[in-house]
Amino acid sequence: MPRVVESALDAGIAARLKRTPDGLVCAVVQQRGTGEVLMVAWMDDEALHRTLTTGRATYWSRSREEYWVKGATSGNVQHVHEVRLDCDGDALLVVVDQTGAACHTGTRTCFDTDVLLAAG
């Protein structure tokens, strides 16, 4: 469980987060410049702390139940340029420079394949 980890996240930021029952906040990851939405992932306090202090996007993997530095195994790292919190504190916008594919399937973004509606 993510919340057993003590985090050094800034107390002022931590106080503004509204977390799921699992202690997580949704992170929308966007390519700097082009504005492409690359993927959606999840952060707990410690993942956000590591992201803010290392400049490498770091998430909480709900399936593996571990921290996950994006690109640590694939090389497709995300250099973080901006992090913003939304008005109700339950979503982050992480603006990155993505190396290579953001999606584990090999496509540039996780939204490239399954189009439910294309009204033009």
Added chain:
Amino acid sequence: MPRVVESALDAGIAARLKRTPDGLVCAVVQQRGTGEVLMVAWMDDEALHRTLTTGRATYWSRSREEYWVKGATSGNVQHVHEVRLDCDGDALLVVVDQTGAACHTGTRTCFDTDVLLAAG
């Protein structure tokens, strides 16, 4: 609870969704053309069905526990141009034309105010 509603959502789409225990999927809302990330909201099957069939972005409000057609009271409607599902079926990208402010605080996006990191 959202999932008590029977939904006419296309069965093929419904089969690809991976929902939270509350029956919801995260929806990232992006302005067509500029790529601005406007907000993050939540949809259950019926909200997605209504969004796909009416062309008006419709969400499930977790706080009010009701469907919510964006702009129904404020006039700040979202005309839907594209809807995409991500590779693992738990996030939607909704590309819209946003009338006026997307955020209930009056700012253009829900991410305009609280900058946690700005590395340039």
